[in-house]
Amino acid sequence: MAVTATDVGIGDALIDPALCDTPGMMTHPGLPTAWVWGVAAIAVAMFLWNAAAPVAGRAAGFNAWSAIPRGRLGRGIREWLLDATLPILRTPWLLLTLRLLVATLFIMVIAAGLFGTPIPERNLATVLTWNLWWTGLVFAVFFVGSAWCAICPWEAIAGWITRRHPWGRGRADGSLGLRVPRMLRNVWPATLMFIGLTWLELGMGITTSPYATALLSLFMVVLATASALLFERSAMCRWFCPVGRTVGLYSTLSPVALRPLDAEVCARCETLECYHGDDRIAPCPTHQVMGRMRENTDCTSCGNCTQSCPQANIAWRWREPGREALDAARPRVDTAWLMVVLLALTGFHGLTMMPFWEPTLRDFAHRIGDSGQLLLSFSVALSLALLIPLIVYTGATTLTRRLLGNGAEPGRVFSTLAFACLPLAFSYHLAHNLNHLLRETGDLPVLLANPLGQGALPLSEAEHYLRYLNPGLPQDGLFLFQSSLLVLGLWLAVRIVRRRIGSLLGRTGGVAPVNGAVARWRNVPMLGFVTGVTLYHLWLLAHPMIMRM
Amino acid sequence: MPPRLPTLMMLLSTWLLCAPVQAHHVLGRPAYALSEDSNTPPSMAMETQIGDYFVTMMAFPAFPRPGETARVNLYARRIEDGAPFTGEVAFSLRDDTWLPASEEPIGTQPVDDNVFRQGFIISEAGEYIVTARFHAAGQPYVIDFPMRVGDPASVTPLVVAGGVVLSLLVGVNVAQRRRIARRRARVHPARSATGDGGA
Numbered sequence: 225m226a227v228t229a230t231d232v233g234i235g236d237a238l239i240d241p242a243l244c245d246t247p248g249m250m251t252h253p254g255l256p257t258a259w260v261w262g263v264a265a266i267a268v269a270m271f272l273w274n275a276a277a278p279v280a281g282r283a284a285g286f287n288a289w290s291a292i293p294r295g296r297l298g299r300g301i302r303e304w305l306l307d308a309t310l311p312i313l314r315t316p317w318l319l320l321t322l323r324l325l326v327a328t329l330f331i332m333v334i335a336a337g338l339f340g341t342p343i344p345e346r347n348l349a350t351v352l353t354w355n356l357w358w359t360g361l362v363f364a365v366f367f368v369g370s371a372w373c374a375i376c377p378w379e380a381i382a383g384w385i386t387r388r389h390p391w392g393r394g395r396a397d398g399s400l401g402l403r404v405p406r407m408l409r410n411v412w413p414a415t416l417m418f419i420g421l422t423w424l425e426l427g428m429g430i431t432t433s434p435y436a437t438a439l440l441s442l443f444m445v446v447l448a449t450a451s452a453l454l455f456e457r458s459a460m461c462r463w464f465c466p467v468g469r470t471v472g473l474y475s476t477l478s479p480v481a482l483r484p485l486d487a488e489v490c491a492r493c494e495t496l497e498c499y500h501g502d503d504r505i506a507p508c509p510t511h512q513v514m515g516r517m518r519e520n521t522d523c524t525s526c527g528n529c530t531q532s533c534p535q536a537n538i539a540w541r542w543r544e545p546g547r548e549a550l551d552a553a554r555p556r557v558d559t560a561w562l563m564v565v566l567l568a569l570t571g572f573h574g575l576t577m578m579p580f581w582e583p584t585l586r587d588f589a590h591r592i593g594d595s596g597q598l599l600l601s602f603s604v605a606l607s608l609a610l611l612i613p614l615i616v617y618t619g620a621t622t623l624t625r626r627l628l629g630n631g632a633e634p635g636r637v638f639s640t641l642a643f644a645c646l647p648l649a650f651s652y653h654l655a656h657n658l659n660h661l662l663r664e665t666g667d668l669p670v671l672l673a674n675p676l677g678q679g680a681l682p683l684s685e686a687e688h689y690l691r692y693l694n695p696g697l698p699q700d701g702l703f704l705f706q707s708s709l710l711v712l713g714l715w716l717a718v719r720i721v722r723r724r725i726g727s728l729l730g731r732t733g734g735v736a737p738v739n740g741a742v743a744r745w746r747n748v749p750m751l752g753f754v755t756g757v758t759l760y761h762l763w764l765l766a767h768p769m770i771m772r773m
Numbered sequence: 774m775p776p777r778l779p780t781l782m783m784l785l786s787t788w789l790l791c792a793p794v795q796a797h798h799v800l801g802r803p804a805y806a807l808s809e810d811s812n813t814p815p816s817m818a819m820e821t822q823i824g825d826y827f828v829t830m831m832a833f834p835a836f837p838r839p840g841e842t843a844r845v846n847l848y849a850r851r852i853e854d855g856a857p858f859t860g861e862v863a864f865s866l867r868d869d870t871w872l873p874a875s876e877e878p879i880g881t882q883p884v885d886d887n888v889f890r891q892g893f894i895i896s897e898a899g900e901y902i903v904t905a906r907f908h909a910a911g912q913p914y915v916i917d918f919p920m921r922v923g924d925p926a927s928v929t930p931l932v933v934a935g936g937v938v939l940s941l942l943v944g945v946n947v948a949q950r951r952r953i954a955r956r957r958a959r960v961h962p963a964r965s966a967t968g969d970g971g972a
Contacts, residue, residue: 229880230842230892338927343805343815385938397949432804435927442934449938453945526811588820590852595823682805682815682835 251768337438340676347434348675359670369478372522382448418466458509490515498529505532519553560642572609574764625751651713869900898923
């Protein structure tokens, strides 16, 4: 290092562009007032109607999915799709090609982050990771469930290193194959990592640093490799991966999933190739038996079961969205915590992108004497953002338990009703990310042509405005999607509350599941919770949101 | 009009017109910006809050070449009343590495139109930290500002990640060999004792 001081003349300083070229903040417009009042009125009406209606038993309740006519045409289309796709899904080539493609992009991300320009909007690492993948992932779950996990580059690279084979079983001695210790067989590690990821993203600002993005990518692939080398099957996917666990939970709401074509075939099966694999195909990475699988949470859609089933009985199936969250999924305390954390953090994401966030944080930091990047202040805010929804949710479940009056265990009520948090988090996540996805993912072909951003200049004000003016969807269409998502999320959450409270009444005994006169007030605390969260999300969407880059 | 007034007006309008840095919710991280009205290279700015002061540092150009003249400007104002800091600011430079070499002083600058300006030339490509130090009301203030000179290549993370994976692979391989040896010893104790692999 050799540094020499030089003079800076007064005249030179007066034309110094560094004093006046800092760009202004660009914001996504918030929902117009008419939309806000419309959604708020629907939310309040849903609360009132459901508070007055009796708690639904397992057989009661309106099922919109079942109202869709399923005639000969529908069956014909389904069978045609199945005939066309199943042979492709039963070979490893499609998945292998997609995995290679995604792994190549992933390696490009690492290379661009380490060796490319530090200008975030001109570097493939930041744009592809945060603007496209991170925001688009939740949309992928909406359409294709947990399919992302099947082509995830972390797991693909870890698998290639461990098995030393592009697909299938590969070398059996590549991993120690240890069982995951009992204390780690839950989603707490993933929950903590998800909170950590949020801290890195919003507190440290990793989304604007290509270098830090590359470091995180390397860390995740090393973690996946270490897990694959030490533990049996895919312990990373099942227990540790914050993205995989989030995708898994959200995919319980998805309208598609890998499932048996004929349940009877699975019931008669004695060899369980889906669980054990066969000579050629590896076993299920998360220990699932397809014939007994009730929820999509742990399925990574890897396709091993589709390829190994000798009866060709596993394929992508349509199903009623949210069916698992309604009544099929088994409540677990650790998973319930992750659902509440997901709900809290999606709202927190929106809050940190409000124009008032930074001045408020600065003010708080000044009061407590925090300096620099204000990480202490941010950490306090993050903790509060986690704590407040948790306290409110716990209060609502405690009240519900008292109103149930049948001695249901607090942990059981907490974990059973947490499924109502999922559609709320998912719908707001989608509505929030629509802005990012439609206005901030431009120039991808240019970035792919110059992934390192060599010689590229920062985004100019004119380019900022162009992105702002061309969201790729009419503005009113965007508002319609955002409003509809909030309403749909609330609708599903209300159905889950009613159905799950019905199941708590029915299973624990004491009171009949369907008893309007007695039961109608029992769901009020949880209905108040889901309506309140929806109104909070609506309030967030009503504000302009600052663009990420 | 007094001669200093245009300068003050320009500075005032600059601060009124320029919104906070582009990295919307992240204080203390640099943001790159492009001047629309000139053909000058991009600059880099960072806002941060420290003690009683709100500090803005700007570097021009954002990515100086080795041997090229670069400038850092610093503006500090009190959070309470917006009064600018008018003392002296000392600038120094160090490598931005895990084990940095000793810090080199660049210079100490008096205030000039409420801004502290330091020009310098760095002869070697690399990642650096420019540090600004000042004292106000008996309290020391230190602000770090990252700066990239030239196109430094960083292979350290790749080497570290590769090293960790390689160590794990070797460890697993050794453990597997021991497992196999133990298994053979259980199945063929005599052969194992004589060192016969039993091929």
